[in-house]
Amino acid sequence: METRTEISSLGEFGLIKRINEGVKAVLPDTIRGIGDDAAVIDNGDEYGLLTSDMLLEGVHFDLAFFPLKHLGYKAIAINVSDIAAMNGIPRQVIVNLAISNRFSVEAVDELYEGIKIACKDFNVDLVGGDTATSRSGLMISVSVFGRVSKDKVTYRNTAKANDLLCVTGDLGGAYLGLQLLEREKQVFLANPEMQPELDGKDYVIQRQLRPEARMDVIYELAEAGVIPTAMIDVSDGLASDLLHICAQSGVGAVVVEERLPIDEQTYLAASELNIGPVTAALNGGEDYELLFTVSQTAYELIKNNPKISVIGYITDKKDEIMLHTKADSRVPITAQGWS
Amino acid sequence: METRTEISSLGEFGLIKRINEGVKAVLPDTIRGIGDDAAVIDNGDEYGLLTSDMLLEGVHFDLAFFPLKHLGYKAIAINVSDIAAMNGIPRQVIVNLAISNRFSVEAVDELYEGIKIACKDFNVDLVGGDTATSRSGLMISVSVFGRVSKDKVTYRNTAKANDLLCVTGDLGGAYLGLQLLEREKQVFLANPEMQPELDGKDYVIQRQLRPEARMDVIYELAEAGVIPTAMIDVSDGLASDLLHICAQSGVGAVVVEERLPIDEQTYLAASELNIGPVTAALNGGEDYELLFTVSQTAYELIKNNPKISVIGYITDKKDEIMLHTKADSRVPITAQGWS
Known part of the structure; x- marks a missing residue:
């Protein structure tokens, strides 16, 4: 009898991993x-x-x-x-x-x-x-x-211990925007007379519906003479994408909770939807911001750029990715990707 | 009231044309x-x-x-x-x-x-x-x-009057292979006990199921020092693709019926399915052969390549694409694309 393995048993990441096995350029x-x-x-x-x-x-x-x-x-x-x-x-x-x-x-x-x-x-x-x-x-x-340029290309697998961990813009908004849109859809389906309640939520809605690629930051980094040591875009969520950088670079990381850039509207939406804003920032996904690392010497060159937040640092503790919480404790960050 | 135009009213080519309008690199x-x-x-x-x-x-x-x-x-x-x-x-x-x-x-x-x-x-x-x-x-x-190479790139819009019109391999097989497969599917649906009748039809079936890109001919042309004056691959059918070359180059063409390369199995399948073999060759599509033009001086360099047939020539009669039939008459070739 032929074996039948369900795709769902592997999940999307598992399926991609299986497909890529044995592929060699x-x-x-x-x-x-x-x-x-x-x-x-x-x-x-x-x-x-x-x-x-x-x-x-x-x-x-x-x-x-x-x-x-x-x-x-x-x-x-x-x-x-x-x-x-x-x-x-x-x-x-x-x-x-x-x-x-x-x-x-x-x-x-x-x-x-x-x-x-x-x-x-x-x-x-x-x-x-x-x-x-x-x-x-x-x-x-x-x-x-x-x-x-050959001397500017930035990979995921080249982060080094003691590098600073940076992210552009703010996080969690796109995910909460989606949750609000889903909620309004359900309300509308139940009662088409209802008006959508999206006043004062334009920013998080826009984060979902009209994400930007951060080419502006790429140009600004070039102008400042900064070449990141590693980079990825935040599509699956900060946690998941940071895990890619750490796994591929063979390093660990510490993310400082109070440094996470979260917009005021994201806080409000999180509260209304009863979702933790830090959870949204870490696992939300679809923000399409850039997550990158730079050597410590680059700090002076980026510290005044309002589009960039330094949110932590890289360690030599392979695969140990920790959140340093506001309560001064450390908890492991895990990916909550699609499955 | 909002206007609603059905996609089917434009057809695939019409839709693509509309999309591309105003797109400028x-x-x-x-x-x-x-x-x-x-x-x-x-x-x-x-x-x-x-x-x-x-x-x-x-x-x-x-x-x-x-x-x-x-x-x-x-x-x-x-x-x-x-x-x-x-x-x-x-x-x-x-x-x-x-x-x-x-x-x-x-x-x-x-x-x-x-x-x-x-x-x-x-x-x-x-x-x-x-x-x-x-x-x-x-x-x-x-x-x-x-x-x-910059000096070897070949476009669709550069065919010149008096150029020779060439095609690789043979034509019509992929289309007839598809018709046979469709027929066997219907037979099977009507009576799952029936065995498929595909003996001696392996070539046309393979033409449908496993088309080749003619990279072999590209290497051979390079070796022979031949740079085609214009080229397109035969995906929609010889007629349709020749029309693209002629329209974009502002030229006409004469295709000589008896020079059309048609495989023996294609003739047999055409006869069995009651489809004209020349119709299949002109309008079948999916052969993924190369249709190209060369200057007359290149004739000596390609005439002994068994993979290449010279099937006609380019004229200065814009958009006049004719089939010179075996009965020595001339009939216009029209595209019968998807709609």
């Missing part, structure tokens, strides 16, 4: 293959960067509350964010779209309006793509090609 | 954006090539008769074929996979076995990808990065 121009935010390709004078991510209806977004224009923007932004995480500059994008007949041409126009705005904002050219009608739902797969 | 390193088999990127000493295509269950393949291993192979091959069509060499690939829980881990393994065999055959590195569980069905989106 052999070409001399493949500098880095699987295992970072983007692949790195030797193009002579500099490196090329290649990354691709998709958004699936019913899995990554719910069109009940996700405007198509924002969805188009987000599809570009989350891929540009992967190029940023390599300390690179995005240049060309390709958009593959599978769409069912349930959508109108006007809906496609709206989606592409967001895509084109994002291309303009991030200064990338839309250079191609495949469009097909699907049997069900909407799927967007975006690929981005980028560039980075 | 602005970066100096974007040499060619939308409108060819791959985008062309200036990488200093040479050009980079970027292309991405997807395969959707229920649209591009039917798992009732499409083995997953072959599907994985095909997903890579059809993308490599787009790099070949630019006269380029594929280097790195990224595979995005959306898969529902209806599939087992073993099924994913089988799919990736085909992907890995294709990567080995075409000498490309698998360097990344995104995997997610979909609500329904299987979707594979593949992106390929390739390279080409």
Whole structure:
């Protein structure tokens, strides 16, 4: 009898791990293959960067509350964010779209309006793509090609003990924005007459619906002469992404709770939803901020940048990732990824 | 009232045309954006090539008769074929996979076995990808990065009057293979006891299930010192793809019916299915052969290559694409694309 193993028994990370087992890059121009935010390709004078991510209806977004224009923007932004995480500059994008007949041409126009705005904002050219009608739902797969100087490329696996741990912007908002949108959807389904209660929640809603890739910080780091020692973008949540840096670099980390950047609206939403704001910041995901490490000598060069928070430091205690709490105790940080 | 235009009213080509309207590449390193088999990127000493295509269950393949291993192979091959069509060499690939829980881990393994065999055959590195569980069905989106010398890159829009029109391999087989597989599926559904009647049809079946990208011909052309004047891969059918070359180059063409390369098995299958073999060759699609033009001076360099057929020539009669029939008459060739 044939063996049948359910995908759910492995989980997404387990499935990806299994797929990647035994995959080995052999070409001399493949500098880095699987295992970072983007692949790195030797193009002579500099490196090329290649990354691709998709958004699936019913899995990554719910069109009940996700405007198509924002969805188009987000599809570009989350891929540009992967190029940023390599300390690179995005240049060309390709958009593959599978769409069912349930959508109108006007809906496609709206989606592409967001895509084109994002291309303009991030200064990338839309250079191609495949469009097909699907049997069900909407799927967007975006690929981005980028560039980075050979001496500036930043990987996940190069954090060193005593490096400072930094994060851009603030955390937890995108997750709480999603929870609020889900709640309003349920309220609306129960009673379509009800008006949505989203006053004063515009920031966290926007964090979910219109994430930005932090190219601004990449340019500012370059201007300040700072090359991070390691970097990743915060897509799965700070905890999960920090674990990637630590596992791949063979180091540990201490995150200082009171240094976590959390917006006022995130606190308010967390309180309203009865979710711990620190839990949202650590495990929320989809913030698309940059998590990076720098050597201590770089501190002077970043300390006055309001977009960057130093939230802790790297240790030589392999895989020991601790939260230093406000109560002055230390608790292990674990990933609560998708399964 | 909001206007609602059905996607079906535009058709796939119409939708793509609408999406691409107003898209303009602005970066100096974007040499060619939308409108060819791959985008062309200036990488200093040479050009980079970027292309991405997807395969959707229920649209591009039917798992009732499409083995997953072959599907994985095909997903890579059809993308490599787009790099070949630019006269380029594929280097790195990224595979995005959306898969529902209806599939087992073993099924994913089988799919990736085909992907890995294709990567080995075409000498490309698998360097990344995104995997997610979909609500329904299987979707594979593949992106390929390739390279080409600046003096060898071949576009669709550069065919010249009096150039010779050439095609690799043979035509129509993939389409007839699909018709046979569809027929056997219906027979099986009506009577599961029936044995499939596919004896002596292995070649056309293979043309459908395991298409090859013609990288072999790209290497042979380079060795012979031939740079095509224009090139495209035959994915939608000879007629449709020749129309792309002619429309974009502002030329016409004459295709000589008796020069069309059609395999013996394709003739037999066409006869059995009551489909004209020339119709299959012109409009079948999915052969993934290369259709290209060369200057007349190149004739001596290609005439002895058994993989290449000279099937006609380019004229200065813009958009006049004619079939010179065996009965010595001329009939216009029209595209019968998907709509």
